[in-house]
Amino acid sequence: MGRRGRKKGADGEKRRRLLLQAAATEFALHGYHETKISMIVEKANVTQPSFYLYFQSKEAIFQELVDMFQQQLIMFIKQSLLEEGLEKHTLEGEITERITRIFTFFQEQPQLTRIGFYMANESKVIKNQIAILIEQNLLEEQRNGYFRSDTDMHTVAESLVGIIERLTKTRLLNGLSKPEKLANEIVRLLLYGLKNET
Amino acid sequence: MGRRGRKKGADGEKRRRLLLQAAATEFALHGYHETKISMIVEKANVTQPSFYLYFQSKEAIFQELVDMFQQQLIMFIKQSLLEEGLEKHTLEGEITERITRIFTFFQEQPQLTRIGFYMANESKVIKNQIAILIEQNLLEEQRNGYFRSDTDMHTVAESLVGIIERLTKTRLLNGLSKPEKLANEIVRLLLYGLKNET
DNA sequence: ATATTATATTACTAATGAGTATTATATTTT
DNA sequence: AAAATATAATACTCATTAGTAATATAATAT
Numbered sequence: 001m002g003r004r005g006r007k008k009g010a011d012g013e014k015r016r017r018l019l020l021q022a023a024a025t026e027f028a029l030h031g032y033h034e035t036k037i038s039m040i041v042e043k044a045n046v047t048q049p050s051f052y053l054y055f056q057s058k059e060a061i062f063q064e065l066v067d068m069f070q071q072q073l074i075m076f077i078k079q080s081l082l083e084e085g086l087e088k089h090t091l092e093g094e095i096t097e098r099i100t101r102i103f104t105f106f107q108e109q110p111q112l113t114r115i116g117f118y119m120a121n122e123s124k125v126i127k128n129q130i131a132i133l134i135e136q137n138l139l140e141e142q143r144n145g146y147f148r149s150d151t152d153m154h155t156v157a158e159s160l161v162g163i164i165e166r167l168t169k170t171r172l173l174n175g176l177s178k179p180e181k182l183a184n185e186i187v188r189l190l191l192y193g194l195k196n197e198t
Numbered sequence: 199m200g201r202r203g204r205k206k207g208a209d210g211e212k213r214r215r216l217l218l219q220a221a222a223t224e225f226a227l228h229g230y231h232e233t234k235i236s237m238i239v240e241k242a243n244v245t246q247p248s249f250y251l252y253f254q255s256k257e258a259i260f261q262e263l264v265d266m267f268q269q270q271l272i273m274f275i276k277q278s279l280l281e282e283g284l285e286k287h288t289l290e291g292e293i294t295e296r297i298t299r300i301f302t303f304f305q306e307q308p309q310l311t312r313i314g315f316y317m318a319n320e321s322k323v324i325k326n327q328i329a330i331l332i333e334q335n336l337l338e339e340q341r342n343g344y345f346r347s348d349t350d351m352h353t354v355a356e357s358l359v360g361i362i363e364r365l366t367k368t369r370l371l372n373g374l375s376k377p378e379k380l381a382n383e384i385v386r387l388l389l390y391g392l393k394n395e396t
Numbered sequence: 397a398t399a400t401t402a403t404a405t406t407a408c409t410a411a412t413g414a415g416t417a418t419t420a421t422a423t424t425t426t
Numbered sequence: 427a428a429a430a431t432a433t434a435a436t437a438c439t440c441a442t443t444a445g446t447a448a449t450a451t452a453a454t455a456t
Contacts, residue, residue, distance in 0.1 A: 003420080003434090003435075004419070004420045004421070004434055004435035004436065005419085005420040005421025005422065005433075005434055005435070006420080006421045006422040006423075006432065006433040006434050007421080007433075008421095008422070008423095009422090010421095010422070010423085010433050010434070011433090012432070012433065015433085036412090036414090037413075037414065037415085038413075038414095046434090047434075047435055047436085048414090048415080048435095049415085049416075049417095049434080049436085050433075050434060050435080051415095052414095052415065052416080053432085057414080057415080058414070058415095127364075145394060146393070146394060147392045147393065147394055148392060148393075148394050149394075151386075151392060152383060155365070155380075155383045155387075156387060156392065158361075158364055158365055158368055158369070159360075159361040159364070159365065159384065159387065161364055162357075162360040162363055162364025163356075163357040163360045163361060164360075165360055165363070165364060166356055166359055166360025166363060167353070167357065167360065170356055171356070182353075185349075185350060185353045186353075188349075189349070189353075189357065189388065189391070190387065190391060190392055191391045191392050191393045192391040192393055193387070193389045193390040193391030194336075194345045194346060194349060194354065194388055194389050195344070195345065195346075195390055196343060196344060196346050196347075201404090201405080201450080201451080202404060202405035202406065202449070202450045202451070203403075203404055203405070203449085203450040203451025203452070204402065204403040204404055204450085204451045204452040204453075205403075205451080205452075206453095207452090208402080208403050208404070208451095208452070208453085209403090210403065234442090234443065234444090235443075235444065235445085236443075236444095244404090245404075245405055245406085246405095246445080247404080247405070247406085247445085247446075247447095248405080249445095250444095250445065250446080251402085251403070255444080255445080256443095256445095
């Protein structure tokens with residue numbers, strides 16, 4: 001029978017992180033509704049009332065994970081845009097680079113990605129934001145004459161998001177493909193198409 | 199205070215269909231967990247015990263809707279493959295036709311599509327099946343020399359499913375785009391790519 | 397007409413699982 | 427050292443909601 005009261009060396013911040021990590025694992029694996037508080041606290045070796053020392057509710061801890069994903073993604077994209085200015089690649093190389101980076105981020109944060117990109121209510125908004133960003137980039141290139149002028153870049157941007165969404169789920173997050181390879185294939189497809197020139 | 203017992207003109211089959219319809223609406227709108235039996239029976243003007251005359255459980259009625267989607271989709275695709283043999287279009291026209299039909303099916307069954315294609319556990323399997331079908335078609339065309347031989351058709355098929363998935367959600371199911379237009383844009387993009395020939 | 401079957405409701409049970417009241421021990425501050 | 431604060435567990439409450447028992451009325455079969 002476990003004694004109650006504060007433990008030696010107890011550290012709130014540490015336990016909080018532990019709970020967040022456990023929650024990320026469980027949510028990513030089972031989804032929001034199928035994940036019970038009892039599963040999270042068990043994984044973290046913490047009792048249920050302790051959970052409520054650190055988080056207001058189940059909603060709250062889930063939302064915190066979603067926010068982490070969203071913030072890290074935004075930071076990542078901003079930084080990515082800055083770095084790009086440095087060296088000029090070919091158009092193809094530049095686009096490939098951008099997409100590779102997104103895949104790399106997802107690969108490095110598989111649990112948060114599952115939660116923030118696929119399960120959260122905010123997923124919709126997040127994907128829309130990415131779509132808008134991509135569309136702006138595409139329109140810029142189109143204005144510069146790199147792309148056909150009769151193509152609706154809105155549809156292209158949405159398509160690209162759809163491709164990223166699906167390939168991330170079916171090939172990236174389970175280790176079947178690497179970011180570079182996926183990005184290369186996608187870009188070649190979108191730039192040159194399937195049709196044989198012969 | 200409502201009287202109990204059988205009502206005049208009561209018809210079980212009719213009520214069953216009514217409940218299915220109500221459930222489809224509610225599930226499509228709120229998802230599985232957020233939809234309560236109470237919401238379904240309220241919408242169908244039926245009391246809760248009556249619900250259990252027709253369905254074993256909440257799971258069961260949801261599964262029945264998923265099965266409806268899956269069966270109708272399979273039937274639809276089979277029929278679609280038969281009709282295709284009749285007249286020979288151009289390659290582009292034929293592919294566009296196939297994709298248009300899928301979009302049309304989704305448009306005609308928006309609720310079942312939301313449920314079976316986006317919410318169900320089976321969604322994953324269903325999408326995989328479609329991806330496999332598409333891949334086989336693409337490989338056939340590739341063997342016939344219509345497509346580049348250095349392209350991985352698995353990735354292309356997955357990409358196409360991703361595109362269909364996203365555009366269906368963001369543009370088709372809310373009436374923003376029509377099947378033909380979407381299919382046309384996608385096929386042109388995938389066949390010829392974005393790159394300006396100049 | 398009577399028995400049976402199908403359809404319905406009222407009023408309930410019961411399981412699940414989120415969240416809390418109370419109390420106890422360690423750490424930090426004064 | 428005493429008081430205050432942070433961290434912990436035991437043993438609960440309570441709301442929600444899926445599902446049921448008991449009973450009543452209409453339709454159909456015998």
